[in-house]
Amino acid sequence: MEEGNQTMKLYSHWMSSCSRRVRLALHLKGLKYDCINITSVGDPELLKVNPMGYVPALVDDTTVVSDSYAILLYLEEKYPQHPLLPQDLSRKSINYQVASIVSSSIQPLQNTTLVNYIGEIVSPDEKIPWAQYHIRKGFVALEKLLTKYAGKYATGDEIYLADLYLAPQLDNAINRYKLDMIEFPLLSKLNKAYSELPSFQQMLAETQNLDADKAFNLVKQQAA
Numbered sequence: 622m623e624e625g626n627q628t629m630k631l632y633s634h635w636m637s638s639c640s641r642r643v644r645l646a647l648h649l650k651g652l653k654y655d656c657i658n659i660t661s662v663g664d665p666e667l668l669k670v671n672p673m674g675y676v677p678a679l680v681d682d683t684t685v686v687s688d689s690y691a692i693l694l695y696l697e698e699k700y701p702q703h704p705l706l707p708q709d710l711s712r713k714s715i716n717y718q719v720a721s722i723v724s725s726s727i728q729p730l731q732n733t734t735l736v737n738y739i740g741e742i743v744s745p746d747e748k749i750p751w752a753q754y755h756i757r758k759g760f761v762a763l764e765k766l767l768t769k770y771a772g773k774y775a776t777g778d779e780i781y782l783a784d785l786y787l788a789p790q791l792d793n794a795i796n797r798y799k800l801d802m803i804e805f806p807l808l809s810k811l812n813k814a815y816s817e818l819p820s821f822q823q824m825l826a827e828t829q830n831l832d833a834d835k836a837f838n839l840v841k842q843q844a845a
C-alpha cells in the first residue's frame with residue numbers, strides 16, 4: 622500500500638501510449654490510483670498539473686510529476702516492489718535505451734496530433750506513410766538491439782521498463798498504423814508475449830478497434 626493518506630491520481634487518456642506505460646507500471650507494482658480521464662486538449666485541470674498539457678501526469682501526496690519517464694523513475698524509487706529495472710548494469714542501460722528510443726525517436730513522430738498536422742500542411746495521403754516511416758525506423762533499431770538481450774520479454778524473462786515502452790508502441794504500430802511486422806520477428810514475438818498477460822490484455826482491449834482514422838478524428842474533436 623502506498624505511503625501518505627491520499628490515493629495517487631493519474632491524469633490519463635485511454636488512447637495515449639504514454640499514459641499506458643504508467644498504468645502498466647502502477648498495475649505491476651500493485652499501487653492503487655484514481656484515474657482522471659482527460660477528454661479535451663487544453664483541459665484546465667491537466668494544465669494545473671502539467672504546463673505542457675500532455676498526459677500522463679501523476680499526483681502522489683505532495684509530489685506532482687508529469688512525463689512518463691519521470692513518473693516511472695519516481696515510482697521506481699518510491700515503490701521498489703516489482704522492480705522496473707534489472708540489477709545488471711548492462712541490461713539496465715538497455716532498458717534506458719529502449720525507453721529513450723521509443724519516447725524520443727518514435728512516439729513523438731507518430732503522435733496523432735502531429736500526424737494530423739502533417740496531413741494539413743503536406744497532404745492527408747501522407748499521414749499513414751509518415752507515421753509508418755518513423756515507427757519502422759525505430760523498430761529496425763530495436764529489433765537489432767534486442768536480439769542480444771531478449772528472453773521471454775525485451776531484456777530477459779521479467780517485465781521491465783523496456784516492455785512498458787514497447788507494448789503500447791507495438792499496439793499503435795500494429796492496430797492503429799497497420800505497420801507490416803514481417804521484418805520484425807523478435808518484436809512480433811514480444812507483442813504476442815504481452816498479449817498473453819492479463820494486465821496488458823486489458824490495455825490492448827481498449828484500443829483494439831482504434832484504427833488511424835478513428836484516432837485522427839477523435840483527436841480533432843477533442844481539440845475543437
Ligand SMILES: N[C@@H](CCC(=O)N[C@@H](CS)C(=O)NCC(=O)O)C(=O)O
Binds near residue numbers: 637640687
Ligand atoms: N514525453 C512525454 C510525452 C507526452 C505525450 O506526448 N502525451 C501525448 C499522449 S501519448 C499527449 O498528451 N498528446 C496530446 C497532444 O499532442 O496534444 C511523456 O512520455 O509523457
